[in-house]
Amino acid sequence: MNFLDVLLAGATLGGLYGLVAMGLTLQYGVARIMNLSYGEFLIAPAFLAYVLVTGLGWSPLAVLLLALPLGFAVQWGVYQLLLTPLVRRTGAGPQLEVDSILATFGLLFVVQGVMLVIFGGNYHSYDYLSVPVNILGSTVAANRLLVLVAALVLGVGLYLLMTRTRMGTVVRAVAVAPRFAPLVGIQVRQTAALAFGLGGALVACSGVLVSMFLPFSAAMGTLFAMKALIVVIMGGVGNLMGCLVAGLLLGFAETLVASFVDPGLTLAVNYALFLVVLLVRPTGLFGRAAR
Amino acid sequence: MLEVRNVSVRYGQHEALHGVSLDVAPGEIVVMLGANGAGKSSFLKALGGMVKAEPGARATLGGADLMQLPAHRIVEAGLALVPEGRGVFGDLTVRENLQLGAHPARARAGEAQMRERVFQLFPKLAQRLNQAVRTMSGGEQQMVAVGRALMSQPEILLLDEPSLGLSPLMCKELFAALARIRSLGVGVLLVEQNARQSLAIADRGYLIETGRLVGAGSARDLQNDPAVRRAYLGAAAVH
Amino acid sequence: MSALLELKGVTRRFGGLVAVNGLSLSVQAGEVVGLLGPNGSGKTTAMNLVSGALPCNGGEIVFDGRRISGLASHQIARLGVARTFQLVRVLGGMSCLENVEAGLAFRPQGLHGRAARERAQQLLERVGLGTQAVLPAGELTYIDQKRLELARALALAPRLLLLDEWLAGLNPTELQQGIALIRSLSADGLTLLLVEHVMDAVHALCTRCVVMNAGTKIADGPTREVLSDPQVIRAYLGEDENDAQAEAAHA
Amino acid sequence: QEAPKSVRIGWAIAKTGPNAGGTATTVTPNYQMWVKEINDAGGLMLKAHGKRVPIEVVEYDDRSSSEEAVRATERLITQDKVDFVLPPWGTANNLAVGPTYEKHKYPLLAATSVTDKAPDLAKRWKHAFFFLGTGTQYAEALVGYLEEARKAGKIGDRIAMVNIADGFGVELSNAARKAAARHGFTLVYDKSYPIGTQDMTPILNEVKGKGADVFVAFSYPPDTVMITDQARVIGFNPKVMFTGVGTQFPMYKAKFGAAAEGIMGPGGVDFDSPAIKDYFARHKAFSGQEPDRFASTVQYAALQVLQQSIERVGKIDREAVTQEIRSGSFDTILGPLKLENQLFNNLWWVGQWQSGEFYAVAPSNKKGAKPAVLPKPAWK
Amino acid sequence: MMMNRKELFGWGLGALVVAALAVLPLWLQSDYVLSLLISVLMYSVLATAWALFSGPTRYVSLATVAFFGLGAYTTAVLSESLPWPAVLGVALVLGAVLALLVGLATLRLSGVYFVIFSFGLAELTKQLVTWWEVNITKEIGRYVFVEITQQHIYWQLLALLALVLGLRALINRTRLGLALRVIGEDETVAVHVGINTTRAKVLLFALSAVFMTVTGAVMAPRWTYIDPSIAFAPVISFQTLIMALLGGAGALFGPLLGAVPLVLLFEYLSAHFPNHFSILLGLVFMVIVYLVPRGLASLVQRRRSTR
Numbered sequence A: 001m002n003f004l005d006v007l008l009a010g011a012t013l014g015g016l017y018g019l020v021a022m023g024l025t026l027q028y029g030v031a032r033i034m035n036l037s038y039g040e041f042l043i044a045p046a047f048l049a050y051v052l053v054t055g056l057g058w059s060p061l062a063v064l065l066l067a068l069p070l071g072f073a074v075q076w077g078v079y080q081l082l083l084t085p086l087v088r089r090t091g092a093g094p095q096l097e098v099d100s101i102l103a104t105f106g107l108l109f110v111v112q113g114v115m116l117v118i119f120g121g122n123y124h125s126y127d128y129l130s131v132p133v134n135i136l137g138s139t140v141a142a143n144r145l146l147v148l149v150a151a152l153v154l155g156v157g158l159y160l161l162m163t164r165t166r167m168g169t170v171v172r173a174v175a176v177a178p179r180f181a182p183l184v185g186i187q188v189r190q191t192a193a194l195a196f197g198l199g200g201a202l203v204a205c206s207g208v209l210v211s212m213f214l215p216f217s218a219a220m221g222t223l224f225a226m227k228a229l230i231v232v233i234m235g236g237v238g239n240l241m242g243c244l245v246a247g248l249l250l251g252f253a254e255t256l257v258a259s260f261v262d263p264g265l266t267l268a269v270n271y272a273l274f275l276v277v278l279l280v281r282p283t284g285l286f287g288r289a290a291r
Numbered sequence B: 001m002l003e004v005r006n007v008s009v010r011y012g013q014h015e016a017l018h019g020v021s022l023d024v025a026p027g028e029i030v031v032m033l034g035a036n037g038a039g040k041s042s043f044l045k046a047l048g049g050m051v052k053a054e055p056g057a058r059a060t061l062g063g064a065d066l067m068q069l070p071a072h073r074i075v076e077a078g079l080a081l082v083p084e085g086r087g088v089f090g091d092l093t094v095r096e097n098l099q100l101g102a103h104p105a106r107a108r109a110g111e112a113q114m115r116e117r118v119f120q121l122f123p124k125l126a127q128r129l130n131q132a133v134r135t136m137s138g139g140e141q142q143m144v145a146v147g148r149a150l151m152s153q154p155e156i157l158l159l160d161e162p163s164l165g166l167s168p169l170m171c172k173e174l175f176a177a178l179a180r181i182r183s184l185g186v187g188v189l190l191v192e193q194n195a196r197q198s199l200a201i202a203d204r205g206y207l208i209e210t211g212r213l214v215g216a217g218s219a220r221d222l223q224n225d226p227a228v229r230r231a232y233l234g235a236a237a238v239h
Numbered sequence C: 001m002s003a004l005l006e007l008k009g010v011t012r013r014f015g016g017l018v019a020v021n022g023l024s025l026s027v028q029a030g031e032v033v034g035l036l037g038p039n040g041s042g043k044t045t046a047m048n049l050v051s052g053a054l055p056c057n058g059g060e061i062v063f064d065g066r067r068i069s070g071l072a073s074h075q076i077a078r079l080g081v082a083r084t085f086q087l088v089r090v091l092g093g094m095s096c097l098e099n100v101e102a103g104l105a106f107r108p109q110g111l112h113g114r115a116a117r118e119r120a121q122q123l124l125e126r127v128g129l130g131t132q133a134v135l136p137a138g139e140l141t142y143i144d145q146k147r148l149e150l151a152r153a154l155a156l157a158p159r160l161l162l163l164d165e166w167l168a169g170l171n172p173t174e175l176q177q178g179i180a181l182i183r184s185l186s187a188d189g190l191t192l193l194l195v196e197h198v199m200d201a202v203h204a205l206c207t208r209c210v211v212m213n214a215g216t217k218i219a220d221g222p223t224r225e226v227l228s229d230p231q232v233i234r235a236y237l238g239e240d241e242n243d244a245q246a247e248a249a250h251a
Numbered sequence D: 001q002e003a004p005k006s007v008r009i010g011w012a013i014a015k016t017g018p019n020a021g022g023t024a025t026t027v028t029p030n031y032q033m034w035v036k037e038i039n040d041a042g043g044l045m046l047k048a049h050g051k052r053v054p055i056e057v058v059e060y061d062d063r064s065s066s067e068e069a070v071r072a073t074e075r076l077i078t079q080d081k082v083d084f085v086l087p088p089w090g091t092a093n094n095l096a097v098g099p100t101y102e103k104h105k106y107p108l109l110a111a112t113s114v115t116d117k118a119p120d121l122a123k124r125w126k127h128a129f130f131f132l133g134t135g136t137q138y139a140e141a142l143v144g145y146l147e148e149a150r151k152a153g154k155i156g157d158r159i160a161m162v163n164i165a166d167g168f169g170v171e172l173s174n175a176a177r178k179a180a181a182r183h184g185f186t187l188v189y190d191k192s193y194p195i196g197t198q199d200m201t202p203i204l205n206e207v208k209g210k211g212a213d214v215f216v217a218f219s220y221p222p223d224t225v226m227i228t229d230q231a232r233v234i235g236f237n238p239k240v241m242f243t244g245v246g247t248q249f250p251m252y253k254a255k256f257g258a259a260a261e262g263i264m265g266p267g268g269v270d271f272d273s274p275a276i277k278d279y280f281a282r283h284k285a286f287s288g289q290e291p292d293r294f295a296s297t298v299q300y301a302a303l304q305v306l307q308q309s310i311e312r313v314g315k316i317d318r319e320a321v322t323q324e325i326r327s328g329s330f331d332t333i334l335g336p337l338k339l340e341n342q343l344f345n346n347l348w349w350v351g352q353w354q355s356g357e358f359y360a361v362a363p364s365n366k367k368g369a370k371p372a373v374l375p376k377p378a379w380k
Numbered sequence E: 001m002m003m004n005r006k007e008l009f010g011w012g013l014g015a016l017v018v019a020a021l022a023v024l025p026l027w028l029q030s031d032y033v034l035s036l037l038i039s040v041l042m043y044s045v046l047a048t049a050w051a052l053f054s055g056p057t058r059y060v061s062l063a064t065v066a067f068f069g070l071g072a073y074t075t076a077v078l079s080e081s082l083p084w085p086a087v088l089g090v091a092l093v094l095g096a097v098l099a100l101l102v103g104l105a106t107l108r109l110s111g112v113y114f115v116i117f118s119f120g121l122a123e124l125t126k127q128l129v130t131w132w133e134v135n136i137t138k139e140i141g142r143y144v145f146v147e148i149t150q151q152h153i154y155w156q157l158l159a160l161l162a163l164v165l166g167l168r169a170l171i172n173r174t175r176l177g178l179a180l181r182v183i184g185e186d187e188t189v190a191v192h193v194g195i196n197t198t199r200a201k202v203l204l205f206a207l208s209a210v211f212m213t214v215t216g217a218v219m220a221p222r223w224t225y226i227d228p229s230i231a232f233a234p235v236i237s238f239q240t241l242i243m244a245l246l247g248g249a250g251a252l253f254g255p256l257l258g259a260v261p262l263v264l265l266f267e268y269l270s271a272h273f274p275n276h277f278s279i280l281l282g283l284v285f286m287v288i289v290y291l292v293p294r295g296l297a298s299l300v301q302r303r304r305s306t307r
């Protein structure tokens, strides 16, 4: 197996990991909501894509155009309706962490339950862009390449947006000190809702993209959420570049191990890598102080 | 002109502030003196929107009633607060903190100019633009807090013990700077334990005790008032 | 007589910044020494090095003839070094009494149970918080939290007490009380190293001062001498008040 | 003795959690359809009472947890006092509830569990019946078939094999490893991968480089789909490609269509059998989805066995019904069915997609077997 | 240490309740109720053990199942070759050793980093056990055939619960309890008042882990068949955490207030609404969060304080 194959496979897989985690890092990093129901909001757009693609003959790319604003709107609404009462009540203090874990855990079950009722527990899958793309003699599936491209574009783009623009600084200000943000004229609730919604748009995007090549079922959301959590923490909470880098690292590690050591150890190595990174850098690759 | 009427603050059962009223005119420095726990910080926080005042309070600034505004609109209306404990964005850099200070629309136009002013006032900040504020010394953080408030180009600046933790030299420079800020037409409301230095630059002063205003007067009168001397200027001042 | 606390060429870096640079100083038993310096000159960092909150990058610290640089904070605390923090740190969710009991429980021959409660009440009274004993510490005003912190530090029955701007933010009346309190601690035989910007307090309390600037020591000696040192005036105290005002008027 | 108002049948299956996928494909539609068909006919015929008695269902969600499955089974038996209990999906859960059935002397008709331990367990548990064979049986059949192909000069003796690191994958790969050695094949690649793997390219690239004619993957549905998909993308086209659970699923057919041509997997059905055709039609009409082409038919046949046993005994007498299951011969959609030592051995072991249907190809001497397409045609 | 009358009464009452619960199965006829009680007890022990460490220190751990699974595997591997008490003993030692290693490794982590680290750790354990079984023993599932009845499991769990509750009550009274609360409030302060935070945290983590491990060992015989997905199911960690938080991890009986009703609720919902279990469960959760802000324990306390 040549090295370029490994590199490409690692990059596409890592791109997938990074992309799936980006929305969560925004949601947790800024709005300080540990959203356990995150994975369900990845699977729901996947189902949307499935229905529109197999039922109505839409192109998944068209679904993407629908899913992005829809994902934003849904998560924005979730924040405004379900989470602001908690934020108010706890004054964004440590109790918020506990309350949001419990509330989003509940939401997880509700959304998953609804999907189970509608779609049953079956696996779903459809075929799209499953065609080889040749890059310097190595082949990679177009749909997976698309994910990598999306991850790079969104990751780098949002990272620049967050670090280079005033709006980004505002969002980060809410992340680090929500209590003091109003002192400089920042509307905390709106900003947090915005970040939460943006996270929703991102996760919807990854849901649609994932549905192009991974079979999914209503029960699978938590798997994605857990993976995303690992990537978020490894990259450093709230840091999109961290997400991308951590995702890619995990992807490369997994592919290298699968190719040269033993595919049976891929996930073990992934977790081990994650643990080692934390032991060396207790706040993740790009993280600042823990809170 | 900031006109404050009848501000009360309650923490649960305990009323920390009872119907305080006062005025701050443009271009004047007003100092608020009071023992610890008297309610000075609560008063400033109520004006800055960090705690809710009891109904019936009014605080007009340029036609707007600050008490009716959501917290984030207050700074837009022209009132900036440097809260107790500084309230800086610790994980952000000095540059970003100052940039955020200029976030209100009112402050965008003159941002670059104001930044230069702040740097003149606190040259240290210009050298440490990319340091995370969390890692700065106590006094340095105080500079960031004041600098950030100035960045919003307020009409009224509220400062809660700004000299806390500043070295004597910095302290002098800060008070000198406040005098300069006043000359720009900004009204300054200052809560200070350092009564000697603050009265020296202030125009007027108020005394507050257990949540009530108990005295007011020109800075000179207060300086000479024996009761004030005893309580706030201390024995050390009488030599 | 050997010093109770001795810093020998102590250095601490943060990335490229040398916050404390080859600092040497000593504190004799029973002394009250002021550690002064402009903002950011490394005073708090020096305190952190002594209390073990930060490790040294170089040099060594000796307490009571024993090398303490390299020891963990809790070991240093148990040897008899207590401190307060520049930004107060009280245990907000616990009552004042419990805060002080936390200080009593873990020193050598620590107290627990009823004895601790009684002793904690005494200590709270000593710092003037006798009536607030059962209040959650988070509800105290900033100043009272500082008092509570002092009571907690005293609970450790320390031989050396490090106070970081403990007197900042007090009004003159309170300041006088605070000074009297610290004097009484000193009279009880406690050795103190205090960082302070309040000159009245420094004059009133410190027999000797060490002045730092940009991480290095620029003066060390009897308070009056140090405070009239031109270098100290230039870096730290500023020219005379009138000059400063004149300068401001020029600008 | 008065006739019961109903025959109470309980099941605790995974409606949520990781096992929900397999359950929804293979178990739930069959259970529900079976009950509906019986009740539409008026119920189970209980001779002893001379009348038909409808089935009443008590169902629980075991949430894919062994602990819940065990407790729900206990609840069905001791609280709800159901007359019969139908088991959950999957090897692990069938084994987990086994002792409970045994303790209460309820027959366990395990139709979705594949284990080499089945003969031993059957000795230990007198009330357990294993319908889906052992890993060795599948492996032997597959390798036996490969041996024929090798003798015919159609393939070489190199096999590449991967398996999922879970009960099914490990059982089958262990058996296949032994079978391969026995029949003189070389395993040029033999690795496992963990559940939750989201990319098969590294494995496939590696396997592709090994120059094996035969690629065998003992995989689960999501990975089965991924393996097929990615093999197609990288242009890996071995002469024999055998993939695991999921190959037989309607979802697989919908996704790959003609591209699946020539791919093999465990199971298979005899589409020339009218009974099977009829079963497929009924299943489609009832649940809106086709049955899978592996365990579904067996699952349904097991239910027929239960039904016929009860009707032959003619009353609710579990001991007698169990005895009947053990020794009787039954007429099912799979044809005549008789258990040997509580095991059903007359299964289809290997199937293959041929022009849009998953036909049974091994054992090749069994009636209804189709000749296999070899080598696998190029990807479409 | 002196005990006042009220405390003595509390201990006496506790002993009485335990004794009453212990004779319950003798009188109880239903296997099902017994197995439900076993579930209740299992989660009660897990949640209380979890809160033993995480309650005062506020370090939220998702490693529960790593220890639980380790215990289950100990039973699976050793139950045929060792007498039962020895199996439990080995589980205890293994749990303690693993916990000490983990505890020492994680000292620098805090907040959510610790949470997810502990989750990653449980998953790593699962992956390694899986790999070992697949590649070394070549058998992924293990069978546990031991002569342990449901009643035995019940008694053993009850004993564990009594032990862990008693231990927690004892620790609360001691200096160690105070140390943990100080750590939970502010670790910097903790070291500066002379608390050896490393020792306190690691000790408590190990104690809590030992209970989890032994619980896993005790539970294993109930399933006959064990594989890594069963023994290391992450849902066990999550449910333990949710129960403790919902009940209130700070109070002695808080975890019980979470575990008992939740296990019963799970049971009720999955029995009565097998097809809408998730939705209803989720709704119940959300209602609780919105209506009972500080955990169920706070309701009881509030009631008590208003009386």
Ligand SMILES: Nc1ncnc2c1ncn2[C@@H]1O[C@H](COP(=O)(O)OP(=O)(O)OP(=O)(O)O)[C@@H](O)[C@H]1O
Pocket (backbone or CB within 6 Å): B011, B014, B016, B034, B035, B036, B037, B038, B039, B040, B041, B042, B043, B084, C139, C140, C141, C142, C143, C144
């Ligand atoms: N968050 C709070 N919860 C309860 N009581 C509070 C809170 N904040 C302040 N208080 C109480 O309100 C009163 C006034 O406090 P405030 O901080 O306004 O006083 P202050 O004059 O600024 O004092 P200081 O000089 O100590 O800063 C005090 O009695 C204090 O205990």
Ligand SMILES: Nc1ncnc2c1ncn2[C@@H]1O[C@H](COP(=O)(O)OP(=O)(O)OP(=O)(O)O)[C@@H](O)[C@H]1O
Pocket (backbone or CB within 6 Å): B135, B136, B137, B138, B139, B140, B165, C014, C015, C017, C019, C037, C038, C039, C040, C041, C042, C043, C044, C045, C046, C086
């Ligand atoms: N964790 C850190 N990372 C980077 N720089 C730091 C860190 N802590 C302190 N510094 C820097 O080290 C220098 C010394 O800080 P220190 O807190 O010791 O000053 P100080 O003398 O106590 O000042 P002040 O009187 O304002 O409290 C400062 O310039 C500060 O910015």
Ligand SMILES: [Mg+2]
Pocket (backbone or CB within 6 Å): B040, B041, B042, B084, B160, C142
């Ligand atoms: Mg104040």
Ligand SMILES: [Mg+2]
Pocket (backbone or CB within 6 Å): B137, B138, B139, C043, C044, C045, C086
């Ligand atoms: Mg300092």
